[in-house]
Amino acid sequence: DTAVSQTPKYLVTQMGNDKSIKCEQNLGHDTMYWYKQDSKKFLKIMFSYNNKELIINETVPNRFSPKSPDKAHLNLHINSLELGDSAVYFCASSQDNWYTEAFFGQGTRLTVV
Amino acid sequence: SQQGEEDPQALSIQEGENATMNCSYKTSINNLQWYRQNSGRGLVHLILIRSNEREKHSGRLRVTLDTSKKSSSLLITASRAADTASYFCVHGGGSNYKLTFGKGTLLTVNP
Secondary structure, three states, X not given: OOOEEEEOOEEEEOOOOOEEEEEEEOOOOOEEEEEEEOOOOOEEEEEEEEOOEEEEEOOOOOOEEXXXXXXXXXXXXXXXXXXXXXXXXXXXXXXXOOOOXXXXXXXXXXXXX | OOXXXXXXXXXXXXXXXXXXXXXXXXXOOOEEEEEEEOOOOOEEEEEEEEOOOOEXXXXXXXXXXXXXXXXXXXXEOOOOHHHXXXXXXXXXXXXXXXXXEOOOEEEEEEO
16 A cells, blocks of 8 residues: 555646546654745645644645645645746655654646646 | 755766765754665655764665764665666754755766
């Protein structure tokens, strides 16, 4: 079974649309994250959640709204998509925040046209 | 910015050679981790070293940490073509629930 799974793997959409990316982890971890990787491969954190509570919102536009219905899920909804939103989005989870590794999903490549 | 820096940005070696990548960071850390990303794929955790450790081994990987210099190195011995990937040093932990990635080193191992 995949530890951290994201859907969809690829997403092509037009500017102005609203889309969602789903993430689920079956590791029983308490902390989940969303990262954005730009065209230069730089990975930047967007959000982190601990036990369904938002811990970090790293100056992300409010068009991006994470939702954590339970500890195992952290979905990302994006409103009014812009060309600059094109990137690869990674979901990740870790047991907690102390001395633990993070497990990453395979990423969702979002292309806004 | 709390972002770390890997050095070099790109490294090309022959199979069988050793590869050394360095990382510097700016803040105090709880731990430092190294991850690998194959082209177009997700990130895979390689090794974690705690702030009170100076060296750690895992298979062909050797990581060192110098907290006084705020730097770390990753050594891959006897490299293989399958080691071709981007390698990121990541620091974080603590109360901020954030892993901060460096810009990565692109390693190419030629057969």
